[in-house]
Amino acid sequence: MLDNGAFSAKTRGLPFDPNGFYQWLDSILGHPHWGVVPDVIDGPENQQREMVATWPFPKSLGIPVWHLGLSLDYICELVDDWGRVCLGSSGEYWHVGDAKWQGRMDEAFNKLAKTFGRLPWTHGMRMLGQGLERWPLSSADSTNVAVNHKGVSECAHCMAKRIDSENPPNHWNLRPVQEHLCFT
Helix, strand or coil: CECCCHHHHHHHCCCCCHHHHHHHHHCCCCCCCCEECCCCCCCCHHHHHHHHCCCCCCHHHEECEEECCCCHHHHHHHHHHHCEEEEECCHHHCCCCCHHHHHHHHHHHHHHHHHHCCCCEEEECCCCCCCCCCCCCCEECCCHHHHHHHHCCCCHHHHHHHHHCCCCCCCCCCCCCCCCCCCC
16 A cells, blocks of 8 residues: 555645655556555545546556545445545544544445445555454554554564454444434
């Protein structure tokens, strides 16, 4: 996976340069590697669509990002068009693993299962370790090993090997989700 760097740019307050990403990617992109299609962190769907439309390579070499704060119809649109999707945590769903985030992930997987039957390829951005018990992620990434290996007793290689040895569930059972209540 070749990440576009939009998340790192956002967290550092730097501008994101999709053209620079494409120039860097051009000489190294090829199977089995794939690139994360540039996205706008916290941007609305129209901005996401505009950014996705800039992808200059074959779709088989990229995966677009659906941010949990966007509509469930948009994730289906991306899957219809690309066949697979990255899941990104932003906005009110920034904190990977908290209760609100978990509820939204359940909603997303329920929607994918109801719409497509068999789940598409899903890649969890910053979600390494989240798919092991609940969500059937096809792949995931994280800075967990790079950031946290110094604070644990195992070496970085051992930590990565342990994480890579575990597999997520291979199917999704629809889950009840908390309906949003409105009081007038």
